[in-house]
Amino acid sequence: MDLYQGLLTRRSVRQFDTSKKVSKQDIEEILKAACYAPSAHNKQPWEFLVLEDLSIMDKIREFQPWTSFAKNASCVIIVCGNTDVAFHSRENEPYWNISDVDCSLATQNLLLACHSKGLGACFCGAAPIISIVDGLRKLFNLPENIRPVAIVPIGYPLETPKQPEDRYVPAKVHWGKW
Ligand SMILES: Cc1cc2nc3c(=O)[nH]c(=O)nc-3n(C[C@H](O)[C@H](O)[C@H](O)COP(=O)(O)O)c2cc1C
Numbered sequence: 001m002d003l004y005q006g007l008l009t010r011r012s013v014r015q016f017d018t019s020k021k022v023s024k025q026d027i028e029e030i031l032k033a034a035c036y037a038p039s040a041h042n043k044q045p046w047e048f049l050v051l052e053d054l055s056i057m058d059k060i061r062e063f064q065p066w067t068s069f070a071k072n073a074s075c076v077i078i079v080c081g082n083t084d085v086a087f088h089s090r091e092n093e094p095y096w097n098i099s100d101v102d103c104s105l106a107t108q109n110l111l112l113a114c115h116s117k118g119l120g121a122c123f124c125g126a127a128p129i130i131s132i133v134d135g136l137r138k139l140f141n142l143p144e145n146i147r148p149v150a151i152v153p154i155g156y157p158l159e160t161p162k163q164p165e166d167r168y169v170p171a172k173v174h175w176g177k178w
Helices: 003-009 024-034 054-063 065-072 099-116 130-140
Strands: 046-051 075-082 146-155
Touching (some): 024 046, 054 065, 054 075, 075 099, 130 146
């Protein structure tokens, strides 16, 4: 698939063929693509929790209600940032940590890798929504320095989501001055 066409045609997929499993090799290749995302100071702070027993999605749904479709996926990858590893502020300034940005970029790579393989996937949010971060931390015993950013159900698509109207809005582009 041509990369530019892939960028334009990737869509969130929420209906999956429950009779088909995504292979371990495909999951590993998708994770590899995620790891080639850019990251601040090249810290690559991402870590991944791969779930194949999706009975746990009923629990996740209690604090992340927009994942209700996910239990029909073949697997779910939770993309997390290690905030100890991520580029972060030093003393003498308000604290910041760039982990969410790095992990969002890794997630986009992951979504595009799924699309390139004919798989469907959807970014379901976690950080910075504290109730979702805490819910996942509690459920999976994640350490304090592990911050979940995205919950990504993946499977063989049962739907072909409609392509949107042209999303390029020239008025949103400010050439040279605002
Ligand atoms: C940060 C973020 C959080 C999202 N959370 C959810 C979610 O919890 N559940 C869901 O079904 N879709 C979620 N989405 C997917 C968006 O709804 C979707 O990307 C948007 O409607 C555009 O559609 P497209 O991905 O097909 O282009 C999320 C997307 C982003 C970027």
